[in-house]
Amino acid sequence: MGSDMDDFWVFGYGSLMWRPGFDHLEAKPARLFGYHRALCVRSFVHRGTPERPGLVLGLDRGGSCQGVVFRVSAQAKPEVVDYLRARELVTNVYLETVRRVRLSSGEHVRALTYVVDRTHHQYAGALSADDAYSSVRGAQGQSGPNDEYVLNTVEHLRTLGIMDHHLEAIAGHLDAGAGAKVAGPQPD
Template sequence: MSVDVPPAQADDEFWLFGYGSLIWKPPPHFDRRIPGWVTGYVRRFWQASEDHRGTPEAPGRVVTLISRSYWEQLTDHHGSAPNKVWGVAYRIKPDRVAEVKEYLDIREINGYTIHYTPFHPARGGEPIQTLVYIGTPDNEQFVGPQDPQALAEHIYRSAGPSGLNRDYLWGLEAALDELSPESGDEHVTDLSNRVRAIAARDEKEKEREQIGLQAATVGPEQVLRREQQHHEQTHDFRRGSSIDEQEETEKTSR
């Protein structure tokens, strides 16, 4: 695993920047958690995941950071990106730093390498030098720009030892929204909305398949009759509710 040279840090403090699952799944043994951002990067779902949200046979997709200067040379279907990449900085207890580094090396082993970057606390103050794990474009798991709809379909289908890939995406979206009114990421939000639309589409398809199975079992006439009865019951309920509301209104106006 390659490592950038760490910058000088006051009092030998060890800070870690999380921009993906570390936001809502923090490392162990931290004593401070600060929302904020880094600059000079773009967050994208361009890193394959064979060990957490996918498998070696069917890798999922997770986020990585890409230097903005490199990203600007690429053709990205999401053509804009915020200047700030929001996330969270964690201060690790001094006597636990070696243990946490070992834990992170295992957690982030699938293509990520260690780098250092200044972190800007949301509440102001001097930047903090933080360690960050990044899947750079030269790592084997980097997949690069993808069509957003194809990427959303891929995320929707993928799963691994840590769970469904879509839950990682939605978890990141929710975690970012909780940090600050300005911490949203349109790349993450757009993918989340696309995956929600795919889930709704699949749910409707399952409903249609269920109706088809019922028709094959009891006959189309009975299925139609059941649907008509359900419609009539719903209509009667709404009609009764409307009459009740009208009577209540009349009583009130007297």
């Protein structure tokens, strides 16, 4: 592993974990403190439309988030940053920032990540599982169906041994079919 100055890291907490879309040297489990994963962003492009918004994940203030950090070569940094800006900043609902994350080894690295802008009109805030399910079910955008996004995220979280009770409740009812009501844990 190169020195900290040579390394460029990107933190993924949602679809970046299972579809990063950029070349990287390695991927490692990591935890970001001060933010948590939340289905809190109304999607008008990737997983919904302005007429039928879907919901996607954002990093919202408080708590912590277990995700994946990707190490990128210094040479690839400009290309990766351009790619991530095109992917994540479509409507500017996310703020590009660098945050300290902890690897499972206990080592800390600084990683580029995108946190939700709570002042943006797409910020949905903390939704009940029922409200989130109603928004997700049937929404579709340029990147495909919203339910596919939630189900793929939950599946990948399970693979990593990460349990997100709020997403699990929504995914369970998406699997059960339309018209189901969501019961169970509410968002943190």
